[in-house]
Amino acid sequence: xxxxxxxxxxxxxxxxxxxxxxxxxxxxxxxxxxxxxxxxxxxxxxxxxxxxxxxxxxxxxxxxxxxxxxxxxxxxxxxxxxxxxxxxxxxxxxxxxxxxxxxxxxxxxxxxxxxxxxxxxxxxxxxxxxxxxxxxxxxxxxxxxxxxxxxxxxxxxxxxxxxxxxxxxxxxxxxxxxxxxxxxxxxxxxxxxxxxxxxxxxxxxxxxxxxxxxxxxxxxxxxxxxxxxxxxxxxxxxxxxxxxxxxxxxxxxxxxxxxxxxxxxxxxxxxxxxxxxxxxxxxxxxxxxxxxxxxxxxxxxxxxxxxxxxxxxxxxxxxxxxxxxxxxxxxxxxxxxxxxxxxxxxxxxxxxxxxxxxxxxxxxxxxxxxxxxxxxxxxxxxxxxxxxxxxxxxxxxxxxxxxxxxxxxxxxxxxxxxxxxxxxxxxxxxxxxxxxxxxxxxxxxxxxxxxxxx
DNA sequence: TTTTGAGTTGTTCGA
DNA sequence: GTCGAACAACTCAAA
Numbered sequence: 001x002x003x004x005x006x007x008x009x010x011x012x013x014x015x016x017x018x019x020x021x022x023x024x025x026x027x028x029x030x031x032x033x034x035x036x037x038x039x040x041x042x043x044x045x046x047x048x049x050x051x052x053x054x055x056x057x058x059x060x061x062x063x064x065x066x067x068x069x070x071x072x073x074x075x076x077x078x079x080x081x082x083x084x085x086x087x088x089x090x091x092x093x094x095x096x097x098x099x100x101x102x103x104x105x106x107x108x109x110x111x112x113x114x115x116x117x118x119x120x121x122x123x124x125x126x127x128x129x130x131x132x133x134x135x136x137x138x139x140x141x142x143x144x145x146x147x148x149x150x151x152x153x154x155x156x157x158x159x160x161x162x163x164x165x166x167x168x169x170x171x172x173x174x175x176x177x178x179x180x181x182x183x184x185x186x187x188x189x190x191x192x193x194x195x196x197x198x199x200x201x202x203x204x205x206x207x208x209x210x211x212x213x214x215x216x217x218x219x220x221x222x223x224x225x226x227x228x229x230x231x232x233x234x235x236x237x238x239x240x241x242x243x244x245x246x247x248x249x250x251x252x253x254x255x256x257x258x259x260x261x262x263x264x265x266x267x268x269x270x271x272x273x274x275x276x277x278x279x280x281x282x283x284x285x286x287x288x289x290x291x292x293x294x295x296x297x298x299x300x301x302x303x304x305x306x307x308x309x310x311x312x313x314x315x316x317x318x319x320x321x322x323x324x325x326x327x328x329x330x331x332x333x334x335x336x337x338x339x340x341x342x343x344x345x346x347x348x349x350x351x352x353x354x355x356x357x358x359x360x361x362x363x364x365x366x367x368x369x370x371x372x373x374x375x376x377x378x379x380x381x382x383x384x385x386x387x388x389x390x391x392x393x394x395x396x397x398x399x400x401x402x403x404x405x406x407x408x409x410x411x412x413x414x415x416x417x418x419x420x421x422x423x424x425x426x427x428x429x430x431x432x433x434x435x436x437x438x439x440x441x442x443x444x445x446x447x448x449x450x451x452x453x454x
Numbered sequence: 455t456t457t458t459g460a461g462t463t464g465t466t467c468g469a
Numbered sequence: 470g471t472c473g474a475a476c477a478a479c480t481c482a483a484a
Binding site for chain 2: 258262384
């Protein structure tokens with residue numbers, strides 16, 4: 001009698017506790033691997049995000065000998081149906097902690113229970129599952145640094161040995177696959193390689209290369225100084241334990257470990273405040289004055305397509321659309337621009353990011369945005385407004401990043417690419433700035449002051 | 455119990 | 470050109 005393993009964001013074979021549990025629960029180690037493509041999630045994804053998922057599923061399917069059973073539809077009906085067809089006692093999975101996933105899993109659990117089947121959660125996408133790290137009084141942390149210390153003190157286990165299940169599926173009938181959906185065609189260089197093997201190779205290349213200079217290079221979007229592992233982690237092609245096990249105590253390694261801890265911190269915050277996926281964590285900010293109407297919509301559109309006239313912002317937004325990824329430094333600058341120069345609610349920008357990011361994760365994305373907007377945990381002080389030009393000059397000093405993504409600025413030499421208005425004849429078909437940053441900065445500070453005074 | 459100091463990511467202004 | 474101060478308010482842990 002096989003076990004059913006319901007895969008979601010854990011598309012790997014190594015260090016997979018739920019897979020181990022599924023194999024151990026079957027006398028013969030027989031496991032049916034199921035992925036349910038939820039139309040609600042697929043419909044909201046942009047081309048690059050869809051392409052990543054399709055390729056990740058294909059890579060996983062290949063690694064298990066073509067036995068992945070893919071079904072399209074609502075997991076609430078499909079999971080119980082496949083479990084019954086397989087004659088599985090239990091359905092195994094890694095726990096999901098995002099609000100939509102938690103509700104979905106509870107519904108599936110209830111449907112399975114009606115048939116006398118158990119839903120077994122083993123492991124999660126985190127080194128320390130959300131809810132485990134608490135303050136002395138038992139409540140959740142709201143400040144990152146104390147969380148980080150407690151998270152380190154809590155510790156995590158070493159990566160698990162790979163299980164060797166006997167995968168089961170059928171060519172036709174109740175355990176057959178509907179197939180992986182067709183992915184949008186993208187240039188071969190857009191995504192790079194996808195899947196578990198690619199994830200491990202990328203980690204090893206980064207670990208043996210740029211990691212030792214991570215503390216000095218991580219803020220440079222013009223340099224290949226980051227791990228580029230975010231999407232691999234998002235889809236569970238490798239587990240953060242694998243990375244943590246390789247890290248030492250050097251300053252560079254510590255900075256990288258802290259980035260992994262941010263991912264875990266935001267998952268913990270969301271776990272304790274599920275409403276913060278779409279509401280202001282600090283509800284007072286719901287009463288802030290935000291711009292609405294046709295003009296605001298037009299400015300939002302300029303931001304989305306990368307035509308604001310601010311090269312560093314536009315480069316980031318175009319990198320997002322073409323690659324489904326954006327360097328973290330640029331995420332902060334583009335987010336600050338939407339919130340503090342365009343005076344739009346953070347949710348508009350966060351939704352756009354989530355649709356297009358290949359690594360888009362509700363906890364990290366929404367809380368990163370809330371940090372920028374000043375309404376989240378460890379919130380940025382209200383007066384911290386990024387200057388899009390200064391940030392570009394500081395972190396892309398030669399203008400290479402900007403020219404890579406904004407071809408209209410290709411004729412501008414060096415750092416001049418950040419200030420095309422100083423060479424108007426060289427910027428071909430590039431828009432003038434849609435606003436005056438100093439003016440909007442003051443306007444933003446005024447609105448924050450007004451909110452405080454209420 | 456109360457106090458104290460520190461806390462991812464910045465900018466501008468005036469000396 | 471460089472440099473320090475100012476720009477709030479709140480959480481948390483240690484003293």
